[in-house]
Amino acid sequence: MQRKLKKMASGFPGGGGGPEFYGVGGRSMTGGPGTVINAGNNNPQPTSQAQQQSDLGLFGGVRMGYGSGIPTLSGVPCIEPVQNVNRVEESENMLNSLRELEKQLLDDDDEGDAQGGDDDVSVITHSNSDWIQGLVTPNPNPVSSSSPSSSSSSSSPSTASTTTSVCSRQTVMEIATAIAEGKTEIATEILARVSQTPNQRRNSEEKLVDFMVTALRVRIYPAESSVLPSPATELYGKEHLTSTQLLYELSPCFKLGFMAANLAILEAAGNNDGEGMTMHVIDFDIGEGGQYVHLLHALSTRRHGKNPPVVKITAVTNNNDRFAVVADGGEDRLKAVGDLLSQLGDRNGISVRFNVVAGLRLGDLSRESLGCDSDEPLAVNLAFKLYRVPDESVCTENPRDELLRRVKGLNPRVVTLVEQEMNSNTAPFLGRVSESCACYGALLDSVESTVPSSNVDRAKVEEGIGRKLVNAVACEGIDRIERCEVFGKWRMRMSMAGFELMPLSEKIAESMKSRLSNGKGVHPGFTVKEDNGGVCFGWMGRTLAVASAWR
Numbered sequence: 001m002q003r004k005l006k007k008m009a010s011g012f013p014g015g016g017g018g019p020e021f022y023g024v025g026g027r028s029m030t031g032g033p034g035t036v037i038n039a040g041n042n043n044p045q046p047t048s049q050a051q052q053q054s055d056l057g058l059f060g061g062v063r064m065g066y067g068s069g070i071p072t073l074s075g076v077p078c079i080e081p082v083q084n085v086n087r088v089e090e091s092e093n094m095l096n097s098l099r100e101l102e103k104q105l106l107d108d109d110d111e112g113d114a115q116g117g118d119d120d121v122s123v124i125t126h127s128n129s130d131w132i133q134g135l136v137t138p139n140p141n142p143v144s145s146s147s148p149s150s151s152s153s154s155s156s157p158s159t160a161s162t163t164t165s166v167c168s169r170q171t172v173m174e175i176a177t178a179i180a181e182g183k184t185e186i187a188t189e190i191l192a193r194v195s196q197t198p199n200q201r202r203n204s205e206e207k208l209v210d211f212m213v214t215a216l217r218v219r220i221y222p223a224e225s226s227v228l229p230s231p232a233t234e235l236y237g238k239e240h241l242t243s244t245q246l247l248y249e250l251s252p253c254f255k256l257g258f259m260a261a262n263l264a265i266l267e268a269a270g271n272n273d274g275e276g277m278t279m280h281v282i283d284f285d286i287g288e289g290g291q292y293v294h295l296l297h298a299l300s301t302r303r304h305g306k307n308p309p310v311v312k313i314t315a316v317t318n319n320n321d322r323f324a325v326v327a328d329g330g331e332d333r334l335k336a337v338g339d340l341l342s343q344l345g346d347r348n349g350i351s352v353r354f355n356v357v358a359g360l361r362l363g364d365l366s367r368e369s370l371g372c373d374s375d376e377p378l379a380v381n382l383a384f385k386l387y388r389v390p391d392e393s394v395c396t397e398n399p400r401d402e403l404l405r406r407v408k409g410l411n412p413r414v415v416t417l418v419e420q421e422m423n424s425n426t427a428p429f430l431g432r433v434s435e436s437c438a439c440y441g442a443l444l445d446s447v448e449s450t451v452p453s454s455n456v457d458r459a460k461v462e463e464g465i466g467r468k469l470v471n472a473v474a475c476e477g478i479d480r481i482e483r484c485e486v487f488g489k490w491r492m493r494m495s496m497a498g499f500e501l502m503p504l505s506e507k508i509a510e511s512m513k514s515r516l517s518n519g520k521g522v523h524p525g526f527t528v529k530e531d532n533g534g535v536c537f538g539w540m541g542r543t544l545a546v547a548s549a550w551r
Helices: 002-009 049-059 092-112 117-136 148-154 169-180 184-193 204-220 238-250 252-269 290-300 331-347 399-409 429-450 456-474 487-496 506-518
Strands: 278-283 310-317 351-358 378-381 414-420 526-531 534-539 542-550
Touching: 169 184, 169 204, 169 429, 184 204, 204 429, 204 456, 238 252, 238 290, 238 429, 238 456, 252 278, 252 290, 252 378, 252 414, 252 506, 252 526, 252 534, 252 542, 278 290, 290 310, 290 331, 310 331, 331 351, 399 487, 414 487, 429 456, 429 534, 429 542, 487 542, 506 526, 506 534
Parallel strands: 278 310, 278 378, 310 351, 378 414
Antiparallel strands: 414 542, 526 534, 534 542
């Protein structure tokens, strides 16, 4: 091992080795307690401390060389080999630094020989060789960042190194680690040296990294972003509403989640033959009504009798309360949605009665205020709703739990829940960055792999995903609008509100699998599985959405 290290170090004046490969301040950092950040399989998995030390180096993005105490030793690892180092002008300080780095590397690798041997060293030195080249030989022609948010780097403190490198997911985690430890100057130095990929050349991974760099810049320099719409404001804009609806239509994970909720509603309503059936659905975020287009089609295939089924749909909107039951989309838009659904119902022999309840405060939510008949079966649809309702971590009023208690008081036959599978609500900042990389990275990859670049809607969807990511990483408190949870946490919250899980029947799960396998041009990377009473929809092993039913 030491012979290989000496050979590796021979290009350095004085025999200096490669950079130390530790976390900030000499500690090995993880993406959250007991998790491994992995760029291949993005599901965080429990692991031992020793395995964390071994696995996180290349893909976890949280080990980097700051141990020397020199400000310019902030690593932005690349993959180019070291060249012509012997021609660099020597300096006493640089020699001392490199000798110290070699000593640290030798000490660390002596302990790890049994695990990785020479191969580990070659991987480490290869991934960090351009870091060393940038350290010793600054680029005389630095490239400035092309991001709209990169103006923040111009006001950051000047650094001794002007090397610019294309950013990677590992570098993102290094910046986030520095921010989490309060080392803003180190984060600023790295941001000043990274560049972003031109729009026309970016793949899904590069888009993810660019979105993340923008988010981290906004977090460090919020004042410089004041001339643009804030990350919180953007999530309430018409443009974002449109991109979200397009995402629901283009991604099988979300589209099938809505369909699973529809089947749970139809099962709870009973009378599966559709003969004379009456059902009332309360929806707190109806959007463009796409979910109910599918529900009406599903219902039309079930009816065989002469009496048309009656479907009442009540869309609840609120534009008065600070913690709105739903975001206001405009009553005119909702009226247009109702007209569309009514016309579709007429064509399929279904009587659709659409109603809008506007200006309803959370405290006034009741069967009477919603226009429910005393004996009619009631379903409440909370698909992709609760993650935008603040909970106790945001304010003492806790409108999320209050909404659930009010819904429980309506005595519904079924409550459908579809949510994005992501732990971003109360997770600490560094864990939230890691989770955002994993979740939104998988989502961007699925869009790129399944929607052709010629589709004009693809760019809108990707921009919408970027807005979600920036809000999740850059904002805190009431300004962080989207607060996703994993299914296990939703189970606990729903149970505490008095709900009982209704495991989605095997019939529903099989129907979703059939739609996925028989769908025209559906990518095999999409998956459907049952888990703890819910139906999980994922991409390449990463669960992106979970549908469940409650009573």
